[in-house]
Amino acid sequence: MPPHTFQLNGEQVSVDVEDDVRLLWVLRDLLKVTGPKYGCGINVCKACTSHINGKAFNPCSVQVKDIQPTDEVTTIEGLADTVKTDLHPMQQAWVDNDVAQCGYCQPGQIMAAVAKVKQCRAEGRAIDDDAIEELRNICRCGTYNRIREAIKAGAENM
Amino acid sequence: MPNHRATTTRSRPRREHTSTFGRSDLSRRRFLGYVVAGTTLVAAAEFTRETVFDATPSASAFAVPSAPQTPEVYDLLDVIRDSARPTANLIRIKVNRDNTVSFALPRSDNGQGIITSTQMIIAEEMGLDPDQVVVTLADARPELVFNQLTGGSSTTFSTFTPIRVAAALAQGRLLDAASAELRQDRDVLSSRQGLITGPNGASLPFGELTTKAAAPVTQAVEVVLKEREKFTIIGKPRTKSDALAMVTGKKKFTTDLQIAGALPTVLCRAPDLNGFPRAVANLDAVRTMPGITDVVKVDGGVAVRGNTFGQCIDAVNALEVTWAKGTVHGADDDSVLNELRAAELPLVAPKLPGSLEGDFVFYFRSNSSLETNCAIADVREGRATIWGPSKSPIAAQAEIAKKLGIPQNAVTFHVQEGGGSFGRKLFFDAAEEAALVSQAMGKPVKLMWTRSDDSRQGRTHPMATCRIRANVTADAVTSFEIRHTSVATEVNPGLSEAITAAATKAPGGNLTVSESIFETTQVTPYNFGASTRFLNEVDMGFNTSSMRNIYSPDVATARELMVDQIAAKLGKDPYEFRSEFAKQARWKAVLDRVAQEADWGRSMPDGTAQGIGLHVEYKGAAACVVELDCRPATVNRKIRQARTGPRVTKVTYVVDVGLVINPRGLEGQMMGGINDALAMTLTSSLHLDDGHFVEASWDNYFYTRQWNTPPEMNIVIMDSDAPEPGGAGEFGIAATCGAIACAYARATGTVPTYFPLDHKDPLPFTPYPTSPPVPPSPTNGLQTTF
Numbered sequence: 037m038p039p040h041t042f043q044l045n046g047e048q049v050s051v052d053v054e055d056d057v058r059l060l061w062v063l064r065d066l067l068k069v070t071g072p073k074y075g076c077g078i079n080v081c082k083a084c085t086s087h088i089n090g091k092a093f094n095p096c097s098v099q100v101k102d103i104q105p106t107d108e109v110t111t112i113e114g115l116a117d118t119v120k121t122d123l124h125p126m127q128q129a130w131v132d133n134d135v136a137q138c139g140y141c142q143p144g145q146i147m148a149a150v151a152k153v154k155q156c157r158a159e160g161r162a163i164d165d166d167a168i169e170e171l172r173n174i175c176r177c178g179t180y181n182r183i184r185e186a187i188k189a190g191a192e193n194m
Numbered sequence: 195m196p197n198h199r200a201t202t203t204r205s206r207p208r209r210e211h212t213s214t215f216g217r218s219d220l221s222r223r224r225f226l227g228y229v230v231a232g233t234t235l236v237a238a239a240e241f242t243r244e245t246v247f248d249a250t251p252s253a254s255a256f257a258v259p260s261a262p263q264t265p266e267v268y269d270l271l272d273v274i275r276d277s278a279r280p281t282a283n284l285i286r287i288k289v290n291r292d293n294t295v296s297f298a299l300p301r302s303d304n305g306q307g308i309i310t311s312t313q314m315i316i317a318e319e320m321g322l323d324p325d326q327v328v329v330t331l332a333d334a335r336p337e338l339v340f341n342q343l344t345g346g347s348s349t350t351f352s353t354f355t356p357i358r359v360a361a362a363l364a365q366g367r368l369l370d371a372a373s374a375e376l377r378q379d380r381d382v383l384s385s386r387q388g389l390i391t392g393p394n395g396a397s398l399p400f401g402e403l404t405t406k407a408a409a410p411v412t413q414a415v416e417v418v419l420k421e422r423e424k425f426t427i428i429g430k431p432r433t434k435s436d437a438l439a440m441v442t443g444k445k446k447f448t449t450d451l452q453i454a455g456a457l458p459t460v461l462c463r464a465p466d467l468n469g470f471p472r473a474v475a476n477l478d479a480v481r482t483m484p485g486i487t488d489v490v491k492v493d494g495g496v497a498v499r500g501n502t503f504g505q506c507i508d509a510v511n512a513l514e515v516t517w518a519k520g521t522v523h524g525a526d527d528d529s530v531l532n533e534l535r536a537a538e539l540p541l542v543a544p545k546l547p548g549s550l551e552g553d554f555v556f557y558f559r560s561n562s563s564l565e566t567n568c569a570i571a572d573v574r575e576g577r578a579t580i581w582g583p584s585k586s587p588i589a590a591q592a593e594i595a596k597k598l599g600i601p602q603n604a605v606t607f608h609v610q611e612g613g614g615s616f617g618r619k620l621f622f623d624a625a626e627e628a629a630l631v632s633q634a635m636g637k638p639v640k641l642m643w644t645r646s647d648d649s650r651q652g653r654t655h656p657m658a659t660c661r662i663r664a665n666v667t668a669d670a671v672t673s674f675e676i677r678h679t680s681v682a683t684e685v686n687p688g689l690s691e692a693i694t695a696a697a698t699k700a701p702g703g704n705l706t707v708s709e710s711i712f713e714t715t716q717v718t719p720y721n722f723g724a725s726t727r728f729l730n731e732v733d734m735g736f737n738t739s740s741m742r743n744i745y746s747p748d749v750a751t752a753r754e755l756m757v758d759q760i761a762a763k764l765g766k767d768p769y770e771f772r773s774e775f776a777k778q779a780r781w782k783a784v785l786d787r788v789a790q791e792a793d794w795g796r797s798m799p800d801g802t803a804q805g806i807g808l809h810v811e812y813k814g815a816a817a818c819v820v821e822l823d824c825r826p827a828t829v830n831r832k833i834r835q836a837r838t839g840p841r842v843t844k845v846t847y848v849v850d851v852g853l854v855i856n857p858r859g860l861e862g863q864m865m866g867g868i869n870d871a872l873a874m875t876l877t878s879s880l881h882l883d884d885g886h887f888v889e890a891s892w893d894n895y896f897y898t899r900q901w902n903t904p905p906e907m908n909i910v911i912m913d914s915d916a917p918e919p920g921g922a923g924e925f926g927i928a929a930t931c932g933a934i935a936c937a938y939a940r941a942t943g944t945v946p947t948y949f950p951l952d953h954k955d956p957l958p959f960t961p962y963p964t965s966p967p968v969p970p971s972p973t974n975g976l977q978t979t980f
Contacts, residue, residue, distance in 0.1 A: 053485075053501075053502070054484045054485065054505070056973075057485075057502055057504050057505060058504050058971050059975075060504070061458075061502035061503050061504035061505070062502070064449075064450075064503075065458055065501065065502040065503060065504075066501070066502065068452060070443070070446070070449075070450035071442075071443025073447075073564075073565070073613070074449070074503065074566070074642070075564050075565075075566075075645065075892070076645040076891050076892055077507070077644065077645060077968075077969070077971050078645075078891055078969050078970075078971055078972060079971075079972055079975060079978065080835070080891055080892050080893040081564065081645070081891075081892045083564060088976070088979060091979040091980060092979060092980050093975055093976060093978070093979045094975050094978070095975065096971055096975070097971055097972040097973065097974060097975030097978070098973070098975035098976055099973050102973070102976060111443065112441075112442065112443035113442070113443045116442070123438075123441070123442070127441040127442065130437070130440075130441040131433065131437045131438060131441055134433040134434060134437060134858050134859075134862065135437075135441075136305075136434065136436075136437060136440040136441065137305035137306070137307070137434075137614075137862055137866060138304055138305025138563070138564070138565070138611075138612065138613045138614045139305065139436065139439075139440030139441075139445050139613070140305075140447060140563075140564045140565045140613030140614060141564050141613075142440050142441060143441075143443045146441060151980055152980070155980050165905055168900055169900045169901040170900075171900050172899065172900075173900075174564060174892050174897060174899065175564070176562075176563050176564040176614045176616070176897060177305050177564075177614055177866045178865060178866035178867070178868070178869030178870055178898060178903075179862060179865060179866060179869075180865075180869055180898065180899075180900055180903040181865055181869075181903060181904070181907045182862070182865065183900075184900070184903075
């Protein structure tokens with residue numbers, strides 16, 4: 037099997053696995069990084085949302101062979117380190133607002149929220165309800181309204 | 195400023211009634227607890243019967259009083275608690291040498307927050323900080339019989355008092371031990387954060403006292419509970435104890451666990467609902483696919499075990515299987531509806547010229563949580579160990595033992611925190627499957643259902659019809675009949691034993707399980723003269739279960755639509771009519787409050803409207819006002835692969851659940867229920883076609899998303915004098931469903947006759963094929979970054 041190497045949460049990792057295995061399973065089943073969750077496997081529920089080179093992406097829909105050695109993959113486990121604090125401001129906002137119920141979708145929600153705030157900033161847009169409604173992450177516990185408040189609060193401290 | 199909140203600064207309506215019923219000085223009543231023999235302190239407790247229900251009727255000049263209905267005197271919460279009574283003295287609190295207090299909660303937490311609220315209850319009674327209380331989920335404990343079941347919004351109601359009794363007893367023993375050690379009278383000691391201190395400043399921690407407080411032989415002890423007026427933790431908002439773990443990815447769900455040798459395992463399932471494999475043409479070829487270790491045919495499909503779930507899914511899709519027909523082969527929505535129509539019970543009140551009638555259809559809905567069905571099983575050498583979420587682990591343990599052909603005590607079931615349940619985890623389909631697959635392979639397995647499995651072969655909220663006839667005179671309602679006809683709701687063995695064992699206690703007794711649940715949950719909360727509510731169920735071979743309640747959301751939708759029609763016929767405003775005809779003062783109080791909070795009756799643009807709904811259950815009452823926008827610009831807005839349609843722009847929700855343990859958690863439960871109600875009423879349903887459900891993923895099944903959720907939400911928790919908590923987990927839904935349906939009728943002038951409202955609209959997606967069974971993962975994920 038061909039070895040694949042990339043940067044994961046600040047460390048260079050390599051893994052021997054077939055080219056076409058999706059990155060989600062490489063992370064979860066082989067590297068045991070379980071923050072990104074399976075919810076659909078076809079890039080619609082967004083529970084696996086992580087960052088590649090600082091942008092939100094869904095590893096369920098990326099073959100491991102398409103990840104380059106210099107690519108920086110960040111999962112929820114590595115988010116705080118990107119700002120060199122114990123908690124990223126978005127994670128802190130999530131705790132402050134007691135957002136999570138079962139918590140299964142929340143790593144993906146937080147990773148998507150951080151990327152959405154950065155995207156809006158880059159495009160000169162406000163972090164308002166319209167921007168938040170572009171997020172497709174499903175929360176089956178239905179805690180959407182607290183997610184909205186947390187995104188707005190977290191954005192203020194980013 | 196948050197637009198939803200647990201309290202309000204607005205002036206409140208005058209309290210029209212103060213409850214005295216049920217306030218029988220509970221706090222001073224003496225309870226019997228047990229100190230269990232051991233080397234450290236273990237306190238246990240048993241139940242006593244308390245009543246919190248407020249049965250004081252309200253007066254109305256015109257309303258024809260209805261006789262009390264079963265739920266008014268004895269509801270499902272009572273059934274579940276009474277069934278739990280005989281063994282509840284096995285609930286134990288342990289004081290550890292490391293100064294912590296531990297309690298294994300015999301319930302299942304799937305996000306409801308009951309671990310946090312249990313910490314609060316114990317901490318309150320023992321003067322601790324909730325962080326000092328370690329609450330875990332208990333393994334399956336068959337000796338608990340009925341008392342390890344999570345359902346019907348019953349957890350806090352049924353565990354509140356026994357947990358307090360055990361905690362109070364433990365606290366008393368520790369004070370006694372400290373009194374002896376410090377040579378001080380017990381009354382002068384103070385206990386705070388696990389440290390007992392005397393007037394001279396000398397102190398002893400719980401951890402040092404636990405040995406001295408222990409009992410050499412088990413003994414019964416009388417205890418008195420803390421007075422409610424002295425509560426400092428119960429009733430104060432508290433963030434969930436695992437909030438930090440959840441936002442950092444550290445919280446472990448079942449498929450996150452690393453159990454030695456338990457490799458990913460997926461089943462290849464039939465195109466038909468509940469079809470099963472006859473033959474597999476290429477077992478050996480699939481066994482040689484990359485990463486695959488095992489492929490075996492089992493009852494429900496063909497199991498594939500491998501190094502990654504992705505490789506298992508590829509192998510599943512490569513299998514060539516001949517399938518037997520499923521349990522509903524060839525059936526579709528129309529054929530199921532025809533069978534339901536044939537089974538409908540007659541309405542018996544005479545149909546008069548002034549009768550109002552309604553006939554509503556509710557289509558199948560999926561109770562799939564975001565975490566799909568999953569379990570880890572290690573079945574080797576006549577023993578089985580299972581890890582998985584389960585709301586009925588004793589039944590799971592028994593059933594798995596039976597299927598494996600081993601004794602029940604050879605099965606260990608470690609209950610894991612689940613990623614959502616909504617009724618799904620009352621069943622243990624995945625645990626049973628994992629056990630059988632592990633046995634067949636002789637290896638540990640981490641079995642997970644794919645999303646398409648969960649959507650197509652998982653459990654559904656049953657299709658149902660609800661018919662109502664009301665006879666109305668010039669100023670009153672003389673009869674109100676409800677006939678609910680449903681595809682049979684499966685009630686799992688653990689719940690059914692509990693329900694049937696206790697059901698004979700209900701007036702009328704000897705009902706079937708489903709009839710018992712219907713009879714003990716459904717109440718028509720208005721003085722509508724002769725009021726009857728009957729259920730008939732038809733078993734058609736579907737996999738069904740509750741979905742944050744079984745009947746209430748649908749019955750409430752039908753009932754509240756009819757209430758609006760009755761009000762219109764009598765020339766009354768929908769709110770004022772409900773307030774006048776509400777049977778009890780406590781129910782009228784939530785209506786009055788919601789009308790005030792929501793600014794009921796405010797001027798609304800054409801094509802938009804307010805709607806109001808009332809629902810009574812779980813020892814409480816809830817009222818909801820929504821504002822719904824049905825204008826074309828809103829209804830027709832386009833979002834890729836999504837349902838839009840009418841939008842709920844504002845929700846005001848007032849709930850009285852009795853004593854509130856954690857208002858922040860309660861508000862979260864209401865919020866989730868409200869978003870569920872949007873989905874059930876407006877957007878989310880399964881379509882049955884040719885023996886299978888069409889929907890295979892989330893962009894097929896339209897649960898509420900950010901673009902559907904109400905921009906404004908105001909949740910108000912009523913102050914209550916009730917001495918005990920009621921139920922919360924399912925309480926946000928029914929009143930909201932009724933309010934949305936009524937708002938739609940008022941905004942459009944059309945009373946809807948089926949739900950969800952968009953069920954017959956063209957599907958905004960192309961259905962995935964049923965064979966191969968799992969939609970392949972895309973490869974273009976680097977093109978959709980943002």
